[in-house]
Amino acid sequence: MDPVANPFAPGAGTPPPELAGRDAIRETVRVAVERARRGHPAKSVLMVGLRGVGKTVLLDRMRDDADVAGIQTVRIEAPESRSLPAILAPDLRRALLRLSRNLQARDMAERALRALAGFAEALKVKYQDIEVGLDFEKEAGLADNGDLEQDLQALLEAAGTAARRGGTALALFIDELQYVEEDQLAALVTALHRAAQRSLPVVLIGAGLPQLRGRMGRAKSYAERLFDFPEVGPLGVDDAVRAIAKPVRAEGADITDEALACIVERTRRYAYFLQEWGKHSWDVAAASPITAADVDEASRTAIAALDESFFRVRFDRLTPAEKRYLRAMAHLGPGPHRSGDIADELDRKVTSLGPTRAQLLAKGMVWSPSHGDTAFTVPMFDEFMRRIMPGDDWRT
Ligand SMILES: Nc1ncnc2c1ncn2[C@@H]1O[C@H](COP(=O)(O)OP(=O)(O)OP(=O)(O)O)[C@@H](O)[C@H]1O
Numbered sequence: 575m576d577p578v579a580n581p582f583a584p585g586a587g588t589p590p591p592e593l594a595g596r597d598a599i600r601e602t603v604r605v606a607v608e609r610a611r612r613g614h615p616a617k618s619v620l621m622v623g624l625r626g627v628g629k630t631v632l633l634d635r636m637r638d639d640a641d642v643a644g645i646q647t648v649r650i651e652a653p654e655s656r657s658l659p660a661i662l663a664p665d666l667r668r669a670l671l672r673l674s675r676n677l678q679a680r681d682m683a684e685r686a687l688r689a690l691a692g693f694a695e696a697l698k699v700k701y702q703d704i705e706v707g708l709d710f711e712k713e714a715g716l717a718d719n720g721d722l723e724q725d726l727q728a729l730l731e732a733a734g735t736a737a738r739r740g741g742t743a744l745a746l747f748i749d750e751l752q753y754v755e756e757d758q759l760a761a762l763v764t765a766l767h768r769a770a771q772r773s774l775p776v777v778l779i780g781a782g783l784p785q786l787r788g789r790m791g792r793a794k795s796y797a798e799r800l801f802d803f804p805e806v807g808p809l810g811v812d813d814a815v816r817a818i819a820k821p822v823r824a825e826g827a828d829i830t831d832e833a834l835a836c837i838v839e840r841t842r843r844y845a846y847f848l849q850e851w852g853k854h855s856w857d858v859a860a861a862s863p864i865t866a867a868d869v870d871e872a873s874r875t876a877i878a879a880l881d882e883s884f885f886r887v888r889f890d891r892l893t894p895a896e897k898r899y900l901r902a903m904a905h906l907g908p909g910p911h912r913s914g915d916i917a918d919e920l921d922r923k924v925t926s927l928g929p930t931r932a933q934l935l936a937k938g939m940v941w942s943p944s945h946g947d948t949a950f951t952v953p954m955f956d957e958f959m960r961r962i963m964p965g966d967d968w969r970t
């Protein structure tokens with residue numbers, strides 16, 4: 575069918591034509607943010623899930639929801655190699671400048687911008703990657719100790735006070751939170767905790783890989799009580815069907831029930847895969863309705879496209895030793911796997927593989943559902959590894 579009209583959108587962070595199955599979690603976040611705005615206790619929400627389940631687009635949609643409701647939002651993504659203060663400062667500055675246009679909030683927003691000036695200057699010594707425009711002189715003693723934990727606390731307190739004056743809340747949306755160093759996570763948790771104790775309207779809506787939960791707990795033992803950790807996973811069957819059928823029908827075309835069932839089965843209801851199968855099934859079909867035979871044929875090109883993009887970008891970041899480790903895991907199946915079993919496959923000792931496993935954890939390629947267990951963070955990565963490294967060469 576006409577590729578120009580193809581509604582599907584496979585891609586990291588690309589908004590889907592239909593955001594299926596996420597109404598409940600959006601509502602949870604809306605309630606938390608509104609409670610914060612009114613000065614009621616509100617739990618921050620940290621969404622955890624594997625690669626490609628739809629965390630980023632969900633976070634973006636929640637941010638849009640909050641913007642529409644008049645909340646001051648900050649939207650950042652934690653890359654692997656930058657510090658939290660460096661990524662936070664420029665966006666927080668923009669939010670504070672917006673807030674300073676509100677007459678009620680102006681004084682306090684300007685004070686928060688002074689706090690930001692002190693924060694940036696004092697922490698620049700330790701976090702050289704901080705780059706932020708400064709609109710006001712710092713105020714001696716305000717967020718300028720040079721200690722992240724104390725200064726972030728003071729900064730968010732000042733920002734929260736300004737938000738409260740403006741009758742709004744400050745909502746921080748942070749993606750890939752598992753990449754933030756543990757000491758910086760600890761500072762963030764402390765600052766949010768302090769703001770909550772003072773009934774200030776500051777909330778964190780975060781997203782990350784499943785290891786985020788454990789990292790938070792290690793950073794601050796009380797973090798697990800302070801936050802909700804809803805899991806973002808594959809869609810339910812009805813939602814997966816809707817994610818495909820609705821966009822097709824919105825373009826005036828149709829798809830058979832059999833074809834839908836086939837897509838549901840092949841994709842195992844993972845969001846990224848649904849978009850890829852939807853796109854290729856549309857392109858393969860000569861005419862409406864899309865049939866099961868079309869889906870069958872599309873499966874080949876869909877898998878090839880995934881291998882070239884979704885899986886490939888992850889694979890290319892691996893060292894040869896890391897590839898062998900993951901290939902051994904793949905040999906054992908989808909997982910999770912015991913460290914001892916993986917070591918046996920490679921004819922090595924568990925301890926000698928420790929550093930490789932640690933690197934894979936740090937890169938977010940694997941996570942540990944329980945002590946001594948290792949699982950892929952990318953759905954169906956075991957099948958990909960067997961495709962890209964076929965045979966037995968990896969053993970040698
Ligand atoms: N609820 C949904 N319904 C249908 N498609 C969705 C849904 N959520 C996400 N998608 C699609 O899935 C793909 C992946 O989404 P997204 O990039 O948000 O995943 P992610 O969990 O952030 O992945 P990663 O961990 O790799 O960053 C995108 O193509 C997006 O359009």
Ligand SMILES: [Mg+2]
Pocket residue numbers: 586587629630631749
């Ligand atoms: Mg993402």
